[in-house]
Amino acid sequence: QVQLVESGGGLVQAGGSLRLSCAASGRSFSSYAMGWLRQAPGKEREFVATISWSGALTAYADSVKGRFTISRDNAKNTVYLELNSLKPEDTAVYYCAAHHGPLTTRTGEYENWGQGTQVTVSS
Numbered sequence: 001q002v003q004l005v006e007s008g009g010g011l012v013q014a015g016g017s018l019r020l021s022c023a024a025s026g027r028s029f030s031s032y033a034m035g036w037l038r039q040a041p042g043k044e045r046e047f048v049a050t051i052s053w054s055g056a057l058t059a060y061a062d063s064v065k066g067r068f069t070i071s072r073d074n075a076k077n078t079v080y081l082e083l084n085s086l087k088p089e090d091t092a093v094y095y096c097a098a099h100h101g102p103l104t105t106r107t108g109e110y111e112n113w114g115q116g117t118q119v120t121v122s123s
Contacts, residue, residue, distance in 0.1 A: 002026035002112050004096045009117030012086055016121070020081040022096030022114060030054075030074040033103040035110055036081045038092035038119075048094070049081060050103040057103055064090075086121045093118050 008020040020036070035050040049060045049070040058070055069082040079096060094117050097110035
């Protein structure tokens with residue numbers, strides 16, 4: 001099991017950028033696929049991006065493809081999400097999550113979750 005702590009959220013204007021970080025502690029971080037998911041007010045939690053344990057494979061939601069980039073540094077037990085060209089509809093709490101298996105876009109397959117970090121995009 002891994003423990004996850006997100007950071008880097010904040011308030012940004014539309015068109016701006018942010019970089020979210022997720023620090024992991026616990027066993028065998030490099031054996032976990034990692035994901036970023038988000039939940040906007042009044043909406044269900046949704047998949048944003050995922051990366052395989054090696055970092056070789058990634059996948060993105062259509063809504064963020066070309067604007068967001070997920071990466072990881074297994075030596076630092078950290079996964080990142082670079083958010084560019086932000087839109088007001090990107091406003092949400094962003095969660096880092098870990099899945100002990102291959103990368104997945106399915107929210108329900110993530111076993112470990114962080115507490116979330118708020119991203120607010122003003123128009």
